[in-house]
Amino acid sequence: MLVREAMTSPVVTIPATATVRQAIRVLHEHDITALPVVDDAGRLAGIVSEADLLRGEFEADPRAFARPHAPAGAPAPREVAEVMTRDVHTTRPTGDVAEIAALMMKARIKSVPVLDGTAIVGVLSRRDLIAVLARGDARIRDDVLAAITEFGPGGTVWDVEVHDGAVELCGPADESAQRIADVLARTVPGVTRVSLRGTD
Structure with missing residues (x-):
C-alpha cells in the first residue's frame, strides 16, 4: 500500500x-x-x-x-x-x-x-x-474484487478470501494475470499480505 x-x-x-x-x-x-x-x-x-x-x-x-x-x-x-x-x-x-x-x-x-x-x-x-x-475483512474482499474486476485482465475470474487482512487469491495459473492481481490486491487499504493459488 x-x-x-x-x-x-x-x-x-x-x-x-x-x-x-x-x-x-x-x-x-x-x-x-x-x-x-x-x-x-x-x-x-x-x-x-x-x-x-x-x-x-x-x-x-x-x-x-x-x-x-x-x-x-x-x-x-x-x-x-x-x-x-x-x-x-x-x-x-x-x-x-x-x-x-x-x-x-x-x-x-x-x-x-x-x-x-x-x-x-x-x-x-x-x-x-x-x-x-481496522477495516473489516468483508469490505476488504469487496474492494479487492472491485479492483481486479475494473483493472485486471478481462474475463479473468478470481476467488478472494480475506482473514484478518491477509488476502488469498485463487485464479488462473497464468503468471501475468497473477502478477496483475497481486499488485491490485496490495493497493487496497487494509490488506496486510497477499498469497496466490493458481487453478488449472
Missing part, C-alpha cells in the same frame, strides 16, 4: 511563530496529535507533538505536596519554534506504508509528514495505520 492511500490529507499545519497555546488549540480542535511546522514560505521547518506542547505548561499545585513546592525557574516556552522537533522524518506519497510503519515503530515517532517536492501534502500517523488495519 502506498502512503497516499493511508495518509490524512489535506494537512493542518502551524507557523513556527505561533504560540504554544495556539498550537494546543489547533490540535484539540482538529483532534490530531501532531502538527507539521512551516516557515514563512510554507516549507516544512519541523513538527510539534502533544508532548512537546505540554512540556512546562503546568505548574505544580501546592495542595499536592506536604510542604510548599519551589516555584518554577524559567518561564514556559512561548512559541512553537522553541519546542518543535527540527530533525523530521518525512516520506513521499508513493512511499511504502510498510516501510514507514517500521520506521515509526523503530524511531518511536507517531506522525510522519508527507512531502511532494517541498509541498506538505499529508501526514501519516499511527492513527491512520490503525484505521487502515
